[in-house]
Amino acid sequence: MNFILCLSLFLFCIIMMLCGENMSLFKIEKKKELKYNIIAVVVSLAFGFILGFSGIVTDLSPEVFYLYVTLYLLIMLSLMHKNIIKGFFASLMSGLTIFGINGTTTLFFRIIGQEELIEESILWLITYIIFFAILVSFVLIFSRYLKKRIDMNIFNNKSIYAITAISGIMIILSYINYRGDFLDSTGDIMYALFFISVILLFVIIIKNAYKENSLKTERLITEASRKYIQDLEESYTAMRTIKHDYVNIMSSFKLYIENNDMAGLAEYYTGELSEMNKELLGYDRLIGSLQNIKINEIKSVLIYKCSFASHQQIEPTIEVRESIENLGVSTAIVCQILGILMDNAIEAILEAEEKQLGIAVIKNPNSKTFIIKNTWKQQKIAVDKLFELGFSTKSKDRGIGLYTIRNYTEKINNLYLETEIDGIYFTQTLTVKDAQ
């Protein structure tokens, strides 16, 4: 029983330190550290003097010592943290570590059956320091290992705060209780509760770590999917508007013809209609050049993106010479990738001096190839840099976009992407193998 308790206390200390370290210490500005240190020392000293002179505490017993240290940590860490509440929890966690180690040491003596040695303060202190050193080194190694693999934000979690508070109260209560009889029933219940909360803490942290890891990639993919759906919706709306416009124009034509008003018709055609006509003809041209693509989703994404480009004064050239019918990869994924590539291309062209955009869809014996070639503002940069998460020359989306595509090509068999920089030209070549 004592052994389990001792272990769980130790585990508790580790978690507390990890939480504390992650929440506060790494966000401190180095310059301010000294200032806060001084404030904390002065305040805790003042507190000590008040306690001493008022006669509440007459000698410097271990309790007073812990009180000092805890108080010091509480003040310092709360001050250092940008968010005072978080800072308080962080320092509370560090404070609890000290109580935890204290309990561990006491229990250690109990386990080896040398309870009377607890009174030997020097021996007790040495054991205490040894335990503390083990703990610190363990946490340092552990947190370095963790940081490499998971997002340390998992310690910033409400349920962790709550359970910390509960187990903290338990540990303080049992600490007060230890002056009395350890084995009485309230003590047992408190220890049992404490034990359970430590296990809970551990479970929550592991679960969070697991969730956070898969969430990160999922979030990116959801974001890209959301954009893809938005693209589809907008392209659908655009098509509907065109249809609506056509009907309107036709009915006006009909009116003029019925009235046999050729002069009016000519005026309408050259005047009112010409602007609208330009846009409609543009669409016509786009739809015409893309008519060989028989996959509607892909066609509409390309139409929508190309018409968007036209609005930005970019005239895309499109080559689809053969009929494109089926792909070996889910249409949704290919659409999403094409959407991202087109967005990136348009964005890059806007920064470039010369504005050119070329799109080609090619049918090969066993695959289909999509080529998107655009001009860009020439930069001395390694292509790999563009694929890094969050990297972008300008906007955030581009960084996410290429990262998302890399996620797909990394895991999906039939997708091959080639990215090439050649002077003022930037070319993305996506090859989609046919299903076997």
Place this chain on the structure above:
Amino acid sequence: MLEIYVCEDNERWRKLLSEHVSDYCAVKNVDAALTFATHDPKSLLSEWSGLNPALFLLDIDLKSEINGIELARLIREKNATGSKVFIIFITTHSEMTLLTFQYKVEALDFLIKDNPDSIKIKIGECIDIALRRSFSEDSSKVLKVTVDDRIIFVELSDIIFIETTHVRHKLRLHTNSRVLEFGGELKEIEAKLDDCFSRCHKSYIINKNKIASINKKEKTVTMTNNTTCLLSRNWKLT
């Protein structure tokens, strides 16, 4: 010697191209010369011996029964002896309307007529590349990879590293200006590379000339393009 052939139906352009070629060969004193310039594809085919490495500048629209693309195909067919043949197409179309074409035809480059200044520079560059690929010792140092049916050549000295993906039989190759995914296994690629390359990890082959720094503690290596590759436990730089 590198033989250079020009086939262009417009006389003014034929003269201009021939001049550019002769000028470059004379000024740079390279082992190349203009061998034959014509408007007639057939006479070009009969003139070409196929014994030496050759560079062809072909107009796409030849106003003859065969166009430049078919001529290129005939040249490749005739080239049974396997001497080095480089083809450059000349066209009036803009860069962007040629994507399908560029993809399907294996050409060294495309010259676009709208910009005479850049043509002169590009001709020089192409002659240099052709010379280097035909005569220097580096000529064999090209890695041939395939993406489905398409063959891509990458110069070994450009390769920074090659890595595996999560998918079997799919690799990713990195150069400074290109990231390329293709089908293959590291093991078979490793056999095609030279001494500059090292299989430093089960998922990586790196170019030892492109290492920026090695982190022995973390067992990683940072390449010149700032990417990080893993090292296996017992790998040593030799």
